[in-house]
Amino acid sequence: MHTAIQVENLSRVFNRRGTAPFHALRGVSFDVSYGEIFGLLGPNGAGKTTTIKIMSTLLLPTSGRVTVAGFDVEKDYTHVRPLISLISGGETSGYGILTVEEQLWMFSQFYGMETHVARARIEEYLKVVSMWDSRRQQMNRLSTGMRQKVNLVRGLVTDPKVLFLDEPTLGVDVEASVIIRNIVRDWVREKPERSVILTTHYMAEADELCSRVAIINHGLILANAAPSQLKQDLDSRAHYEITVDRLDGEQLDHITAFMGEGNDLVLGSDKVAKSPMLVAHLMHESDIARLITALAEQGVTLEYMRKLEPTLEDAFLKMVGKRFEDEEETSPVS
Amino acid sequence: MRGFLASMYIGLQIESNWTKKWVWLLYLAAYPIGSFLAVIILYRVFGQKTGLLPYALYGTIFYYSLSMVFFDMAFSVHDDREHYQTLKYIFLSSTSYRTYLCGRAATRYLIALAGIIINLCWLIPVLRLPFHPNWGYLIAGTILGYLVAAGLGLAVASVFLLTIKLDVDVVDALFGGMFVLSGALFPPTAFPAVFAKIAEFVPLSPFIELMRRAISGKILTSFLSDMSTFQLLGRVALSAAVLFALGWVLVYFGSRQAQRKGYIDVTTAF
Numbered sequence: 001m002h003t004a005i006q007v008e009n010l011s012r013v014f015n016r017r018g019t020a021p022f023h024a025l026r027g028v029s030f031d032v033s034y035g036e037i038f039g040l041l042g043p044n045g046a047g048k049t050t051t052i053k054i055m056s057t058l059l060l061p062t063s064g065r066v067t068v069a070g071f072d073v074e075k076d077y078t079h080v081r082p083l084i085s086l087i088s089g090g091e092t093s094g095y096g097i098l099t100v101e102e103q104l105w106m107f108s109q110f111y112g113m114e115t116h117v118a119r120a121r122i123e124e125y126l127k128v129v130s131m132w133d134s135r136r137q138q139m140n141r142l143s144t145g146m147r148q149k150v151n152l153v154r155g156l157v158t159d160p161k162v163l164f165l166d167e168p169t170l171g172v173d174v175e176a177s178v179i180i181r182n183i184v185r186d187w188v189r190e191k192p193e194r195s196v197i198l199t200t201h202y203m204a205e206a207d208e209l210c211s212r213v214a215i216i217n218h219g220l221i222l223a224n225a226a227p228s229q230l231k232q233d234l235d236s237r238a239h240y241e242i243t244v245d246r247l248d249g250e251q252l253d254h255i256t257a258f259m260g261e262g263n264d265l266v267l268g269s270d271k272v273a274k275s276p277m278l279v280a281h282l283m284h285e286s287d288i289a290r291l292i293t294a295l296a297e298q299g300v301t302l303e304y305m306r307k308l309e310p311t312l313e314d315a316f317l318k319m320v321g322k323r324f325e326d327e328e329e330t331s332p333v334s
Numbered sequence: 335m336r337g338f339l340a341s342m343y344i345g346l347q348i349e350s351n352w353t354k355k356w357v358w359l360l361y362l363a364a365y366p367i368g369s370f371l372a373v374i375i376l377y378r379v380f381g382q383k384t385g386l387l388p389y390a391l392y393g394t395i396f397y398y399s400l401s402m403v404f405f406d407m408a409f410s411v412h413d414d415r416e417h418y419q420t421l422k423y424i425f426l427s428s429t430s431y432r433t434y435l436c437g438r439a440a441t442r443y444l445i446a447l448a449g450i451i452i453n454l455c456w457l458i459p460v461l462r463l464p465f466h467p468n469w470g471y472l473i474a475g476t477i478l479g480y481l482v483a484a485g486l487g488l489a490v491a492s493v494f495l496l497t498i499k500l501d502v503d504v505v506d507a508l509f510g511g512m513f514v515l516s517g518a519l520f521p522p523t524a525f526p527a528v529f530a531k532i533a534e535f536v537p538l539s540p541f542i543e544l545m546r547r548a549i550s551g552k553i554l555t556s557f558l559s560d561m562s563t564f565q566l567l568g569r570v571a572l573s574a575a576v577l578f579a580l581g582w583v584l585v586y587f588g589s590r591q592a593q594r595k596g597y598i599d600v601t602t603a604f
Contacts, residue, residue: 014596053596057426060594082428093419095344097351109340110427110434154423 003067004162004195005032005055010064012050012219024050026219027064032212034161035192037184039210039227040199041312047219048199049166055197056086056164068162082111084162085155089170092147096140100131100150103139104157111158118157125153129179145176152180156187163187165198169205181209203312215316222319230315239308240280240288245301247276255294263287275303337429341437348413349445362445363452366398370453373519374461388463389546389554390519395450396545397518400483400538401509402446403439407487408505410438411494415600422599425589432585435491439484447476466551471563475544478567481574482541488581492588496595498602518542521555534558537573544570 012025025047032038040048053059055066057077065072071079094103101122108118126132129149134142142150148168155163165184169177188194200206206213207227214224223230247267256265262283270277280291295302350358373394377387414421425431458465490505513519515529515536522533533539534557543558544566553559558566592598 053599058422058593058598059596060590078430081426084426086423086426088422091419093423095347095418095420097347098344102347106340106344107423107427109336109343110424110429112336112428 003031004034004036004069005038005197006065006067007031007051007055008065010051010054010066011062012047012054012059013062024219025054025061025064028216028219028221029064030214030221030224032162032195032197034195035188036212037188037196037198037210039206039213040197040216041201041203041206041213041316042199042216043201046216048201048216050219051216052086052164052166052197052199056084057081058086083160084164085158085160086164086166087151087155087168089148089151089165089167089172092144093151094139094147096138099136099138100126100142101135103150104154107154108157113158121157121159122153125156128183129153145172148172149176149179152183156183161193161195163194163196165196165200167200168198169200169202177205181205185209203316207312213312215312215319217320223315227312230312231310234310234315234318238282238285238288239310240282240291241306241308242278242280242291242295242302243270243275243304244278244295245275245303247278247295247298247300251298251300252278254298255291258294259287259291263291265291270304279308337427337433338437338440341429341434342441345410345438345441346445349441362449366395366446366449366453369394369398370457386520386555387461388550389521391457391461391463392546392549392554393516393518393542395454396479396542397513397516397538399443399446399450399479400486400541401513403442403483404487404490405505405509406442407435407439407491408494410435411491415598416602419599419601425598431589432488432582435488435585436484439487440480442487443480443483464550464552464554468548468551468563471544471548471567474567475541475548475570478570478574479541479545481578482537482570485574485577485579485581486537488585489577492581492584495585495588495592496597498597498600512536512538515539516542517557521557523555523557530557537577540566540569540573 007028007030010025010028011023014022014024016022028047028051030038040051042048050059054061055068055073057073057080060074065074067073068080069083071077071083073080095106098106104122104126105115105118108122109115113121122135123132126135129152131146131149131153134146139147139150148171152168155165163184168184169180172180184196184198188196196209198206198209210227212225213227213230215222215230225233249267252265252267256263259265259282264281266279266281268277268279269275280288282288282291292302352358353361370391373390374387377390411421414424424434457463490508493504515522515533516538517533517536518538522530522539524530525533540558540561544563546554547563547566561569589598
């Protein structure tokens with residue numbers, strides 16, 4: 001059995017009094033293998049959290065089917081729950097009156113863990129997130145980042161097979177985000193039967209962590225592939241940014257003619273160095289050598305050059321026709 | 335079992351962890367005094383001739399042990415969901431939410447009993463209340479009382495799982511209505527015949543009357559006097575079983591409906 005999660009034609013409609021029904025999910029399908037970090041990427045209101053809520057048995061679907069480790073989340077939820085953990089970001093969950101250690105122990109008991117096993121794991125993970133010294137601190141005295149680390153430890157202590165991470169780094173500082181990302185990556189590598197489903201609207205986070213990403217918008221999956229594949233599908237051309245000491249229109253015409261059809265060269269200026277800057281969109285990676293030769297023949301000296309890599313943001317822009325932030329502004333929040 | 339004990343633990347921490355232990359013990363003793371004093375004043379000043387003070391005071395005391403549980407259960411749903419934002423994590427853990435609620439109810443019941451015991455230590459000698467306990471009935475009644483309270487609490491919780499706004503008025507109305515109808519404060523035989531008959535079938539009535547008889551060793555009024563204490567115990571056992579089963583089933587349906595509506599993790603900033 002290689003499939004940790006199977007989502008088939010999942011739909012969810014929210015009926016709200018006085019307003020038209022809101023279709024949060026419209027026939028979403030994907031699967032997640034063991035050992036995989038699978039990302040659900042989309043703006044607010046795209047349907048990411050709704051999907052994760054259904055997969056984690058918090059919400060029932062309107063139609064469609066989800067299985068976790070072969071168990072139907074709607075019918076066999078008592079089999080699903082011991083196998084999963086959910087960690088949501090951007091919230092201050094937890095009993096403020098409990099210490100970090102008490103809070104984690106208490107949740108371990110809800111999973112039937114023996115106290116000595118739970119205590120050993122709590123110690124291990126609190127040390128990993130550099131919070132062992134804060135174990136006797138009350139939850140309400142912790143910063144947002146520290147609370148989120150405790151939340152992460154709570155999710156890991158019970159040793160789930162499937163970990164649902166819903167915007168795990170939302171609202172936490174850069175340092176805590178890096179720690180959280182590293183832990184998640186290491187946690188999956190540790191045992192092959194583990195898998196993670198990550199929802200995020202941080203493109204870089206998905207790019208860095210996920211072996212596969214599904215781009216979701218308005219309750220529809222627009223693409224489902226490895227981040228590198230999504231970026232590659234975006235544009236097969238190679239893009240470079242080259243800052244030079246001088247370059248006029250006449251020289252550019254010569255170089256453009258030399259490079260031939262299909263290679264586009266756009267002259268601008270480097271805003272920092274105030275030098276001419278050439279943006280080159282080349283048919284083949286190898287054309288860069290010809291371009292450098294052409295520039296040299298024109299007596300132009302290269303000051304700086306970098307390859308422009310497409311991002312997941314570009315992939316989103318191509319699929320949706322809007323930038324991520326612009327889409328967020330127009331999306332209803334589910 | 336671990337889940338049940340952990341929920342008892344969190345219940346205890348929520349109740350007691352806000353201050354030093356001795357202050358909490360003081361609070362535990364002082365908290366119910368207000369309700370008891372109201373009854374004492376009512377019957378000492380205005381109802382001296384009725385001789386109903388032991389009836390009303392014992393009734394109020396044992397009603398308190400139940401009401402604290404179902405009052406607390408309503409709040410625990412909202413507190414866990416809105417304030418602590420932990421309901422969803424409890425809900426999707428291996429422990430069933432019903433077991434969790436039963437654990438919370440057990441703590442609240444034990445805390446209420448502790449408050450009662452502390453207060454009885456001075457109320458009985460100071461007010462010369464009849465005290466000829468039948469320990470067997472008292473212990474059996476206390477155990478069954480937990481099932482009655484937990485059953486009612488589960489039923490209340492099932493309703494609050496499906497409400498986004500915490501409507502304390504509903505709980506207050508339930509609390510007040512049951513207080514009058516259960517015969518805790520005065521014998522329902524004083525009601526018109528129809529209401530008196532209804533009072534006999536309020537599930538809390540036999541429990542309160544059983545506990546009155548078990549602690550005082552007497553039948554204090556004619557309310558339910560046609561039943562022997564043993565028969566009362568049977569009636570309490572029956573209502574405990576029915577209420578607990580009902581509450582258990584209602585939370586199952588309430589949870590499924592809350593899952594359907596998306597209310598398990600809804601936060602409204604109320």
